[in-house]
Amino acid sequence: MAGSGARASVGSTMCGSGGGREREETAAAAFSLPAFAAGAHCAFSPHERGLLALSGPDGRLRVWETASSRLQHEYVPSAHLSAACTCLAWAPSSSKEGPQRKKRKSEAVEAGGQFDLLAIGTAVGSILLYSTRKGELQSKLSGHDSKINCVQWHQNNSCLYSCSDDKHIVEWNTQTYKVKCKWKGDNSSVSSLCISPDGKMLLSAGRSIKLWDLETKEVYRHFTGHATSVSTLMFITVRPPNESQPFDGITGLYFLSGAVHDRLLSVWQVRSERKEKNAVMTFTVTDEPIHIDLTISESKEEPVKLAVVCRDGQLHLFEQVLNGYCKKPLTSNCTIQIATPGEGADSTPKPVPILAAAFCSDKENLLIVYGNSLQPVIEKVSLNSTESHICLVRDVRRTLALKTEMAVTKVKTPMVNSEVKTLLPGIPGHSAAIQSSSCKEIIETKRKAGGKEESIEDRLGAMDIDVMKVKSSSGGLPQTDNFAVLLVQGLESNDPEILNKVLQIKKEAMIKKTIARMPVYAVIPLLHELTKRLQGHPYSALQMVRWLKSVLTIHASYLSTLPDLVPQLGMLYQLMESRVKTLQKLSRLHGKLYLLITQVAALEQAQDATAVNQTAKLVYEEESSEEGSDDEMAAEKDSDDNWDEDDEREDGEDREEQSDDEQERAVEKEINGDSDLDPENESEEE
Structure with a gap:
């Protein structure tokens, strides 16, 4: 791989700003460079690379002038914390403004050809159009349901294309800021887009790379070969001018693709006679590429120049003529690193990560952005060296210190009286009276180059803070x-x-x-x-x-x-x-238990109450009442006896009456000569 060779041997010369030569630190080849901060996105303006738009992890958009490294614009979206920037894209240099912007073309010429619109994709699915000329938000496009992965402007600036995690590709009308066309780009997330130089074809990357016809929105070719999601798509060559139809006889059209966690950049050739899906060429780098810039080849003999910035902070330069299939992976012609000079006993230089790089319009100079995303350093480097490994020694801390002092001198410091209380940042809720003389002394002491810096205790005393109280509070419970x-x-x-x-x-x-x-x-x-x-x-x-x-x-x-x-x-x-689901059951159980407990408590309270003695303490009985009661009992007994005798008497009388009736019937029968007796009975009676 190219990484091992790049770190093993370092040349004796290096290229500097304006083509100058400097002495190279040989120990810089052994250090490991820190990874680029995740969440930072940058894009160079297409017109002579005059501006650099950079969005860091804090969600702020900063536009820097590449010639002077001066901050020109700073824009903070209203939802920069939740809707962070995911991609950036400048409008083409030959921009055609909408009806509402035609009257401002003269202003654009006076401003030195500054670019107007900058498309910003966000994590919530919206696209912001920021005007660098006005310094304000121009419009907000809403058409995706998920994170925006890539935005690309069309060459005539009449359309803007975007892809998202919602599997769709959207074509926007930049004059009306409405959705012109929306179609499904893949069965999974669409990660990258690229428009051909003639504006008739569109590349999209999902599970596979697809080549679309922009007029019919139909897929012309599929390309597969990456194991991870594709992060970069770029056309390397232009289509031959003798081809009038969109997809007839395409033989010299190449494009480049890079994937996440992949150290190989693949080059594909669009063929019409053979449906070949394998890459025709690969470039090898030391780590995952985070920023790629190239010079488009307009003929078969013109080589393609490629600048690849990797996550480990190194810059790899390639120069290759595209003439068909190449089996062996190609290594970089030159590797550029940046380091700080060693200081003190430890003379080992410290690495400085390269954030981005871009070729100038003359294709002989290169713009390199290094440092950090909050305060980057932009330097123009000449590509006139034949060395394969270059290390640029730059004192980044001194550069940042000078810029910070220049910024501080522009801030007006108000006069503060001794009786005024000022809230200081850092300690929540802390307020103390600050004496203007003490503050002035502290500032003067800090600005002295050879002066001795005051201790923390002296500074606290100057700010009228009880030092002993602070010391005692540190050992006990926190305030x-x-x-x-x-x-x-x-x-x-x-x-x-x-x-x-x-x-x-x-x-x-x-x-x-x-x-x-x-x-x-x-x-x-x-x-x-x-x-x-x-x-x-x-x-x-x-x-x-x-x-x-x-x-x-x-x-x-x-x-x-x-x-x-x-x-x-x-x-x-x-x-x-x-x-919450168990709360209803618990409330019902609580109610039942409450009723049961109240009933038990009421019962215990009733049992604990003193019982009333119902036994009479004194009983008074009269004798007459006792005798009368005896007579009454005797009379009742006699009446019961009489009742029995009367019943017996009535039964006897009934029997007598029945016998009398029978005798009368018998006498009547004898008189009438009738007899019920048989002869046998008569004899028996006799």
Whole structure:
């Protein structure tokens, strides 16, 4: 690979600014360069690379002048924290403005050909059009449902193309700022786009690379070969001028592709006679490419120049004539690194990462951006060296210090009297009286190059702060103002002792003050910590609910701006939902238990009450009442006896009456000569 050879041998010369030569540090070949900060995106303006648009992890857009490295514009989107920048694209130099912008063409000429629109893709699916001439937001395009991965302007500036994680490609009308056409680009996320130099073809990268006809929106060719998602697509050559039809006889059209976590750049050839899907050429680099710039070849004999900035901070330069298939991977013709000069006992130079690089219009000079994304250094380097490995020694700290002092001198410092109290940043809620003379002395002491710097104790004394009180408070319990700092430190270091000390606070007022003074970036980690503790002991959960209530009420506005809040707090939602479901059952059970307990308590209260003695203490009985009662009992007994005798008497009388009736019937029968008796009966009676 090229990386091992680049670090093993270093040449004796190096190219400097304006073609000058400098002595090279031989130890710079052994150091390891830091990785480029994730989330930073940059783009050079197409007109002579005059401007550099750079968006860092903080969400701010900064536009720098490449000639003087001076900051020209700084734009902070309203939702820069939740809708961070994901891609940038400048409008073409030959821009044709819409009807509302025609009257400003004269202003553009007077401004030296400055570019107007800069397309900014965001993480929430919207595209911002920022005007560098006005220094304000021109328009906002909404048509995607997910993160924007790439934006590309058409050559005539009448259309803007974008792709997103929602699997679609959108064609925008830049005059009306409306969706002109939208179609599905792939079955998965579409990661990159590129428009051909003639503006008739479009490359899109998803699971495979597709070549589209922009007129019919139909796929002409598929290219497969990358194991990971494609991050870069660029056309290297232009189509031969003798081809009138879009896809007839394409033989000299090449394009370049790079993928995530891949150290190979593939070159593909668009063929009409053979449907060959393999790459015809590959370039090898030391790490994943983060920024690529090239010079387009307009003929078969003209070589292609390629500048590739890798994640490890190195710049690789390639120069190759595209003449068909090449089996062996091609290594870089030159590798450029940047380092700081060694100081003191340790003379080992420290690496400085290269952020981006671009070829100038003459194709003989190269613009290199190095340092950091907040304060980059832009340098123009001449490509007249034949060395294969170059290390540029630059004192970045001195350059940044000079720029900082120049910026500070432009700030007007107000006069402060001794009686005025000023709020100082750094310590939450701290305020102290600052004497103007002391502050002036401190500033003068700092500005002295050879002067001795004052100690912290002297500075605190100059700011009229009780030093002994600060020292004593550090050993004991932390103050109320420091709880927020302790909580952030505990979340960042994941220290259970600090978190337990802070989260054991039970006073509602102190909890609210601590939550209000927390920085915004620590809200989500605190919610994750509270969710984990809510699943523990019930007593601990009761304490965590107080913190959770304060966080949700105080930082509700910040939480509402987060697009991925639901997946981040999914565990908390599930926990709260399960608790709410059991709340109804628990409330019913609580009601029944309350009724049962009240009834038992009422019964025990009734049993505990003193019983009333119902036995008469004195009974008075009269004798007459006793005799009368005896007579009455006797009379009742006699009446019972008489009742029995009367019943017997009535029965006897009935029997007598029946016998009398029978005798009368018998006499009547005898008189009438009738007899019921048979002869046998008569004889028996006789």
